Amino acid sequence: MNAVWTLCVANLREKKIQNGLTALLILLATLLLATSVNVILTTGNLFTAIHEKTNGSHQILKFTNKLHDPRMVNDWWSKQDGVATSKLLPFKNLTTVMYEGQEIPNLYLYMMNTPELPFGVDEPTFVKGDVRSNPATGTIWISTALAYAHGMSLGDHLGFTTGLEKFELEVSAIVIDVPYGAPFSNGIRIWMNTEDYQEKLSSMQVSDMYMMGLRFNDYSQNAYHWDRFENFLGTPFLESKDEFETISAFYLIINKVIAFAMSFLGVVMMSIALITIGFTISDAILSNYKTIGVLKSLGLSANKIILTYVSHYSFLAIISIIPGLLLSHFSSKLIVESSLSNLEMESTTSSIHGGMISLVVGVFVFLLVFLCVLIYSNKTRSIEPAQAIRYGMSEVENSKMTKRLGSSGVNKFGFASYPVAFVIGLRNLLKNRKGSLLIMVLATVTSAVLVFGFVLLNSIVSIEKTMPLWGYDSSDISVVVFNKAAFSRGDFEKEMLVDERVETIGWMGDELSGIFPSEGQTTGSKSVSLDIMDGNYDELGFATLKGNNPKNKNEIALGINVAKHLNKDIGDVTEVYIDGNKHTLTVTGIYQTIREMSNSARITVDVVKVYKPDYYATFLGYIMLKNTADSDDIAAELNAKYKNSVNALAKQTLIDSVFKEAVSILIVPMSIMGLMFVLVTFIIIYSTCRMNIRKESKTYGIYKSVGMTSIKIRQCVTSGVVVLSTIGALLGIVVGTSILPIVMESVLSSYGIVELPLLFNWGGILPMACISIVSAGFGSWLSSRIIAKTSPRILVVE
Amino acid sequence: MLKKAIIHATNLCKTYSTGSEQFHAIRNIDLDIYDGDFTVIMGNSGSGKSTLLYLLSGLDSITAGEVYFQDQRIDTYNEKEIADFRAKKIGYIYQSINLVPDLTLIENISLPSYIAGHPKKEVKKKALSLMNAMSIEEQQNRLPSQTSGGQQQRAAIARALINSPDILFADEPTGSLNYDQGVAVLDILTEMNRKRQSIVMVTHDIKAACRADRLIYIRDGKIGGVLEFEKYDATTIQDRENVIFSYVSGKE
């Protein structure tokens, strides 16, 4: 036992740097593992937990077209077993909100006439402000989504306009509003006091609209309830219905993207960390072959030798796992908070939960280290002292090595045919095949991750170039009409079309639902939101995956998820109810859109005109300019001129607001992960190179003593590593640009995006890929400093 | 006849530091090594023989003093100059052989010559002729671990000689060999010396020391004495052995 203790202490004391690096690697591996596990579990649970806690809805019915009596529908659902139904929530829409003198662009406001809490479903959760049963007069409750995005706090005043009248209300509470609080969504509910609602919005000539939430005890049973409901109605439900998938989509899509990135990075980091730990340990043990041989010849038993290593590495593991776990607490908190802050209450990250995860991860890493040591040190059992002392490795290993160097090495890569430097560099790689492979794999993975991360971020940042592929138009200005009574589309158009700067105008009709009746399947009817275009889809930049956009009164294009659900392809005929009228349309194309997760369809205004000849689409105008640079000016002109009826937005403004959100929820966490990744890779490559060089120091000493300069030796070693990592980086580019996007697409396909609109900016991809080469080159150059610093005597003798 | 010094060292010092302790392995040595001589260094274990050899050959840095090689000061050489010096001027045979384990014998032997930039054909020819002289040409394509200690040591000698160095250093070249192998190696060295090859050899073995023209005795990092065989009338090997034995025993 004494011998074991002495040896263990000597191992720890004598190789301080080597031990330090090993400990650092274990620390980083733990950090990454714990962070990724924490992030994945927390983000996944956060939505489910809050949805559960607020008694969140699975479906939201909106009554905007007076096709059914909301009270009757509400009554029917309230009587059903297994379904929770919210109170009827009256609302009117506004589009403009002013904060600190600035108009916040790209918002669609639901001004709610707040009934007494509880609502029954989708209870608002108070994050800030006093809990009350409804807002006090003159005040409103706003959602975290609105508040956090624009830095609003209690006591702030928000300005609204109905077109005819302006008014201000004070924020008295900030609440989590799950169905309308997702990142990237632009529908926001403003909870008003009933008196305010009646007084301030009275000038609006629209009557109240209603919404209500449904929550099923068993969501999978919803089709059964709907069958009975539509039986009761005698028709399909003709108003709009938001499905759970749509409600949760934006949370989950972001969640999926982040979780994908996280779990991918996490898994990769984990395996790299584990491989590295294994490699480090095996290397440390196997390079000690001679010593082990000597110890054995002195009579130390195999078990005791193993015990030495086990205690050595257990000690290292313990001192590095603990700080790793502590650090991971901060990094995962940082990532989660920046990505899903909308759902975050003051103190949701329950430390007990996090503590348990950390503990499990810690024990897991410890066991892995333990296992690695056991496996590799068990190899020392078979060491025959004589062989070990003679070869510095086992006889089997030696003959393998001999074969490798003997056959291929000498004949193909001898000094006779290549320069000395080349041979030395190459030999170094061939001899340490495992180490070389590790470096190459590291380079591949790092490059792949960085390249893909870059491509993804770049695609989001430059989303204006790919808007159509995300399912949006590419018009320069969009015009929201918020006061139809005060607006004449004819006049507006006349004015616009004489303007020389304007190319075309298109109009989108009011939000309408299209109901596809069930065709004998058990899936039930499907309600999707309809885009109704008065104009040309193609000219306004709407893209399709295949086929074309509709042009005639008997044509329709389907979102990919609708097409999948209905099992329809181009040329097929489908029935659809619009405003209660049945239409039979031919599918002309299939498209993807991130809105509604491709649960939508496109028709032309002609379809509606079949049953409503005087239908006029005046909900949203798209203006295409000859020169995009004019868009800010024209938008400003329109807003000044039609300030009582429309709200014009330049595309850039819209993109900026999307971009701002993308930065906070995607770029920050992914950059943190990316940075950690680069750092860790660098350290791993550095220490791997260092170990290789240490192992070969005697050989380098001999090279030096027969007249090679240390610069030359370091150049050989480094260029070998650089060549390797370059190969790795090239592979990484291939993986990052072709394989990872496919994986990501499969993750996102159920969210309506089947072809990721990625932008490959090679000017950025190549530098990204080079980071791994640089860190490998730098790592091996740095780690070979020892050759320069040390005299041949020390290199050779020690 | 006045001999020309190939190496001239003055006030040579080497201090090893282990943690807080300092160990003066070589203390203020003044020494000349003559061109064409077979010089032998003897002394007790730990007296500093190997250390002295490293310093004279430029394989280790000195703590104080000056070392001249052919009137050029070498301890102030920069990295490139010292590397060039090692490649072209000296050959070094280690106490513990030190062949590169993953190069074959012929590659090990050719290595310095390639580094010095000699043409391939010439290198190969020279390597083969050296191996032939050392009777190891049959093992040329084997790795060091596949050959005997004597063969390895002869390969190490061949490697030290391939660039026709101006001086050859050998640190107990026979230490790890059996008697016959040792004699063979010494015969090779003696033969080289007859062709005016300067040699400095560290040894414990009196029989080996007999081959020398001059014996330097090291004691506690200092020169304990110098024995010039010219001054003795010792013509036979037996005579020389006796001279050395009485000289060395007198010193101990």
Ligand SMILES: Nc1ncnc2c1ncn2[C@@H]1O[C@H](COP(=O)(O)OP(=O)(O)OP(=O)(O)O)[C@@H](O)[C@H]1O
């Ligand atoms: N790196 C070192 N650090 C500290 N002391 C050292 C170091 N290397 C050698 N020494 C000490 O320096 C002294 C001289 O060592 P050196 O190797 O020159 O002895 P030597 O005369 O060659 O002995 P031997 O005949 O046993 O080979 C010894 O006492 C040794 O312990």
Ligand SMILES: [Mg+2]
């Ligand atoms: Mg010695």
